[in-house]
Amino acid sequence: MATYADPRPSSAYDFAGAAEPDAATAQETAWIEVIRKMEEVYSDLIQYEVELEEKNTALEEAQRFINSVLSAVSDILIVCDQRGHILQVNLAFLRLTGHAEVDLFERPLDELLAETTGELRLYSWIDAQPGLEREVRFRSADGGQTEPVALNCATRLDHRGLPAGIVLTGRPVGELRRAYEALKTAQAQLVQQEKMASLGRLIAGVAHELNNPISFVYGNVHALAKYSERIGAYLDAIHGGCSDELRQRLRQELRIDNTLADLPALIGGTTEGAQRVADIVRSLKRLSFSSAGGPESFNLSEVAAKAVQWSSSGSRGSAAVGVDLSAPLPIRGNAGQLHQVIVNLVENALDAVAGISGGRISVQGHMDKGEAVLTVEDNGPGIAEDILTKVFDPFFTTKPVGKGTGLGLWISYGIARDHGGSLDADNLPGGGARFTLRLPAAF
Template sequence: MPDRPPLAPMLPPADGLDDSAWLDVIHKMDEVYSQLVADEVALEEKNAQLEQSQQFIFSLLSAMSDVLVACDAGGRIEETNRALAELTGRDEAALRGSSIAALMADETSRVRIRHVLGTPALQRGGTVLEVELLDGAGQPVPVDFNCTPRLDAAGRRVGLVFVGRPMGELKRAYHQLREAHEALKRTQQQLLHSEKMASLGRLVAGVAHELNNPISFVLGNVHALTRYTERLRQYLGEIHDGRPVAELAPMRRKLRIDHLLADLPSLMEGTLEGAQRTADIVQGLKRFSAADRDERGPVRLNEVVEQAIHWVRKGTAPDFVVHWQPGPDAVVEGAPGPLLQVMLNLIQNAWDATSGAGAKPPTLWITGHLEAGLARLVFRDNGPGIAPEHLGRLFDPFFTTKPVGKGTGLGLSISYGIVEQHGGRLLAGNQAGGGAEFVVELPARG
């Protein structure tokens, strides 16, 4: 604060002025001086704030990676930033006052700039403009500008603001994003395939047992046919050698030709039946593991459930008690393989939950319903149920309550997606009397 000037010596009172009047004058002078000092301090504070604001704006302009051009109504550059100076190879001071059109690399870009400058009703939200700028080496650089009007305090347009990014950087970013997306899609497909193969692997024991019976039957019949073939070869050889009929009778009885001929039809029929059974099993596996999920058609839901029960009980859960109460013969539009995977997963999960909890015996009740064009399957087990904290995450990918190495955490998530793709819903909850309950709802064909 500046030093206060010394007060003037007390003068003798003039005619008509007493001492109190002079004291009032001196007091007013002190008040005016104090106000001047306060105004000077406030002005210094305002100047400091203004400098801070200017420094802040300058730091923002310098930190921007996008190029910035603020020009007046005629297209003369009033303000820019370091990004544009580095791109064009020109100093910021040299850019100010020059025409923005002079930065363009071709006539098409200059025409677009002039068109925007000459458009009075430019959108307040901005207009996208693709131009090419000349870089420091004289090469064209594509830039995607967003042009917005700059208004004064009265709301009148006094210029334009151009903010843009060189397209080369955007293209590189887009290319990286596309590569990451493709990698994510490949990983997702691999995870889906892995979960499907894991589900298929749980059925290997049942498949082996299921195939063993018809194949063993076919092998036994083939061995019998081989023996019969040898006998027939011997007998026909004697006939072709011209042996008399009277001498053939003992050989016919010895080789049991009559019994052989009577047994051939049943052997052939049994062989064909075993081969057909094997073909049906293989066809069922092919339908389950089919890679093409887009092949859709009418699917009998009861048959899918019965097949799923059969596979799980023949495979990993021979002691599982499953009470299946089919509803009306519901037909849904979908792919049999994915729908079978949903049923297999729900039944297998019920077995894991009930057997792991020591239920005696592990039991699952499946009931079918058909109401108002909606097919509903309800799966209820006598396990411990679903913990309340797990209900909200049950269908999240990779969420599992099983020990490490016992599950991928994708089964229910994939099942949820499959049911949703078929226009249905997969719901989960707990029964009032204990045990988990899953409900599959699918639109039925009319």
């Protein structure tokens, strides 16, 4: 009987039998790879979650920081969308109006404006007048109105740089106005004190100036009283029927002839002294600090001469004061105010050369291209370059405490400006300071 050989290789069974373990290994490897990938994804998710929590914490801290800053800011802050509806306000606005923040969200801003304010029309306000403040009043929670608020408006942009809304900032001006009024009152008081100080210096000079004619008049009146007694005794003897011999003797003893000869000079001198006093009083009345009478035409040279004379007379210094005011300086204005300016300049010059051996002050006047120019120079230490631009600032002074208010030059500068002129300061090439007053001439 014939037999047939198995055509399959003898190793086929072994090969098929080996195939099953290899598939299992591949499947196991695939699952291991899947698990590894899942672990990587899970690890990435964990890391992402940690980073997200850190960013969230940082964001919360930034939010708290911004909120704390907004709460600490004294100016009010209002953020609106493009429709003008409120998105956010700060604590200052809530305190100002008394509203709760939850009641303001998505509320139109115009509803919070007082009736006297009207609509803001925010975007048109920005486009027409960028950066301009507008004074508004808000409705308070109790139905009243807040103090006036100086409000400024700006456009809020999104991340693309496109308009996303409005940001309004401002501050109540009521307190500022009260502080400003208090400052104006204090300033007026200080200015008045400076005027009184100038008046005191003026009176010192005038008192010295009045002393000479008054002393002269007093001396003449005293002599006239003695002469009156002599003449009275002589006339009494004559009217009593004295003899010619007694009359002649009394005439010689009482020096009647010399008395009669001296009378015209005494009377003339007394009249001249009284006239001098009257002129000084008239000048004082004209040099009033008040400008109620309006501007008048006068010669600045005459006013300056009186100012220099009275200032130097009332000064205790020994500085030589040279005056060259021969040229007429016709101007129009208030003589009293300009007298105060010149007194201030001369007084400052006297202070600058006080204690300096050979101290000199020069006051000169001349006309220059339709302007009356008056200069006051001294040979003192001059003005330091770093303060040369500050000498006309209010309350700035280089004098010791109690010796000056720092308002004299500031007031003088304002008076010169009000008269349409100028007041400048500079240093002389050879040393010393020079102040130049320029005023429009009146022809």
